[in-house]
Amino acid sequence: MVEFLGRKWELGTNEVQTLDFWRGVSGEFLATFLFLLTSLIGIWGPDSGNFDYGHLVAGALGTGLCISILVQMFDQVSGANINPAVSVALLVNGQISVIRGVVYVAAQMAGSIASSILVKLVTLEKTQRSWSDSNDVFNKGTPKMADGFELGGTVLEFIFTSVLVFQVIRCTDQSRPIQSGNIALSVGLVVAVANFCLIPITGGAINPARIGGPAIVGLSLSQVGFYWAGQFLAAVVTPFIYCPVLNKSPGKNGFGN
Secondary structure: OEEEOOEEEOOOOOHHHOHHHHHHHHHHHHHHHHHHHHHHHHOOOOOOOOOOHHHHHHHHHHHHHHHHHHHHHHHHHHOOOOOHHHHHHHHHOOOOOHHHHHHHHHHHHHHHHHHHHHHHHHHHHHHOOOOOOOOOHHHHOOOOOOOOOHHHHHHHHHHHHHHHHHHHHHHOOOOOOOOOOOHHHHHHHHHHHHHHHHOOOOOOOOOHHHHHHHHHHOOOOOOHHHHHHHHHHHHHHHHHHHHHHHOOOOOOOOOOO
């Protein structure tokens, strides 16, 4: 165990031998798989090449509601991280072990890739285009930065990922228990608001798995670095901002851990 700045980091080697650990890993894989499946299908726009506000509302609300449902479903299974940035933030904050954090991220990315492959295969017949065609239905559901806005998009992904991470840590902070309200709904609302703001600019990823799986499967990796830089930086920085702001020490907790 390593202790630094009021946080205790555990390697977690004993966890690997437990059924609960692998149950959690399976839960993260399945939850992220379902999230990507819903997101990629919900963001489709095969019959309209132009952005419209109905599309924005449907995409933002659909994504937020999906997260709320999945957090409710997988809360007691894995902690319902469903986002590598959240897992990294909880690891940095000492709320999950190093091994759990690393394996959760791997499971989430695997779920993202598996879901993306499924959607890609399902849509190939409909679009009748090659696997790497950037204009097919699948790629319309892959987040993209607005032209010339890569740097600004990275900053916005950092800001809104930080807001999401802040909310997750707040909801799982044992020293400041929520007396009323629904954690799943509150996290889903944060995701919905972020998507309302970001869909026209970055596609509203705020989740390394949301961009990673589709980009890898769709062979469109040119912008992944911009997304991941903002998202993972937020995951590392936000836990160190949270405690001083609220004058509380990090507590051992997670959605379901």
